[in-house]
Amino acid sequence: MIHQKPNARSNDELWQEWKLERRHEAKQALIESYVPLVEYVASRMAVNLPKSVSKEDLIGFGAMGLIDAVDKFDYKRGLQFETYASWRIRGAIIDGLRQNDWVPRSVREKARRVEEAYQKLEQQRMRSVTDEEMAAYLNMKESEFRQVLQEISFASLCSFDDPIKDEESETRLSLMVDEKAKNPEYTVNELFLKETLAKAIDKLTEKERTVVSLFYYEELSLSEIAEVMSLSPSRISQLHSKAILRLRGALGRLKPQLMEGS
Structure with missing residues (x-):
């Protein structure tokens, strides 16, 4: 409080x-x-x-x-x-x-590759893909993939605040907040985006959904979530990264439609 x-x-x-x-x-x-x-x-x-x-x-x-x-x-x-x-x-x-460029360019590039991989594989298979499938697609060992998730955890924390459309301030994260009385011109797109986000969240694993809920709704830190879920902070960081990259991928597929409708 x-x-x-x-x-x-x-x-x-x-x-x-x-x-x-x-x-x-x-x-x-x-x-x-x-x-x-x-x-x-x-x-x-x-x-x-x-x-x-x-x-x-x-x-x-x-x-x-x-x-x-x-x-x-x-x-x-x-x-x-x-x-x-x-x-x-x-x-x-x-x-x-x-x-101030706190995230190195190499880390941003890794985050982009993983996000694109999630987007492509999950669109092809119409389900959440496993770490094993992601590692195979990225031509790396599963342990290497988990290490990459750890490295990009900070980048994924920042990137969910990126604008949905380049020229506007509306962010993906803002769609997770309950706001009232939006301007009428945003209503249709916002409802569509929220519906898509809800479906994307439903496709996350149970642990990923829990991390998203505790971090963005309950406002717990990743270390606090680790205590609640009895997992290591590094594991929570990986789960958070995977969840956000999956959600970014799901919403990213809508960007061309939004640009056409603008």
Whole structure:
């Protein structure tokens, strides 16, 4: 539970002063009241990132996401600002990590190869493929394939926040969040995407579905999930990588249709 800093005026009053009267002191007060949310999101993400990544850097990136969230949030829609801001903060942190190239190009290339392999094999066979089948397709030993999954775990964590369409900000991950009152022009595509994502999740193995649920819905860290599932952190990392690459593959097949409909 995130506790905001106490403020003499209620947040409802501050939102009205900022959005209706454009009082910048109200905007600053809102930002200051939600700073703990930035620290919370950064701390949760830091657990799953390499030790070389500074938590202070994450907080700095996340602060930009909070400012963006305060600018763009429509308090009249009845949404929880904490939920909206959390995804903006997370997205800003991911963007900051990408811009600073925390993921080596070689790792990104491995992630792309595995994603394409999942997409092709599972489309051909109309089912989830095994590690053995993936390793054979990629011309490597099964142990080597698992090592690759371990190496690309950070890349797969970031890549699920990539835009569905290159020129827009809607991400695959945003489809996993329950949001209300979307703009009408997004309704048809969004329903189609959510249906496809739901079917893709159903095709994951039981362990992969559990990891996705605990990580994205319950917001547990990978190490916490390892404790819950009585598996090693490296095994959880592999399961997460496989699940996300499979989901990316399933949604990636829709990209040409989305581009045609845009």
